[in-house]
Amino acid sequence: MKCAYCSAEIKKGTGTMFVYNTGLIKYYCSSRCFKNDVQMKRKFNRKEAREKRHEAQKQKAQ
Numbered sequence: 001m002k003c004a005y006c007s008a009e010i011k012k013g014t015g016t017m018f019v020y021n022t023g024l025i026k027y028y029c030s031s032r033c034f035k036n037d038v039q040m041k042r043k044f045n046r047k048e049a050r051e052k053r054h055e056a057q058k059q060k061a062q
Contacts, residue, residue: 005033
C-alpha cells in the first residue's frame with residue numbers, strides 16, 4: 001500500500017487510515033504526511049522532494 005501524500009510504501013501494521021464523510025479512504029505513512037495533506041491542505045511537490053533527497057545524499061557521501 002502507498003501513502004496518499006508522498007507515495008512511500010507503507011509497512012503492514014503501520015500508518016494511518018483517514019475516512020472522509022463521502023466514503024473516500026486515504027492511507028498515510030506518517031503523521032507528517034497526514035497533517036500536510038488533510039490539515040494544512042498542501043500539495044506534495046515530487047520534483048522538490050527528489051532534489052532535496054539528492055542533496056542530502058551528496059552531503060552524506062562527503
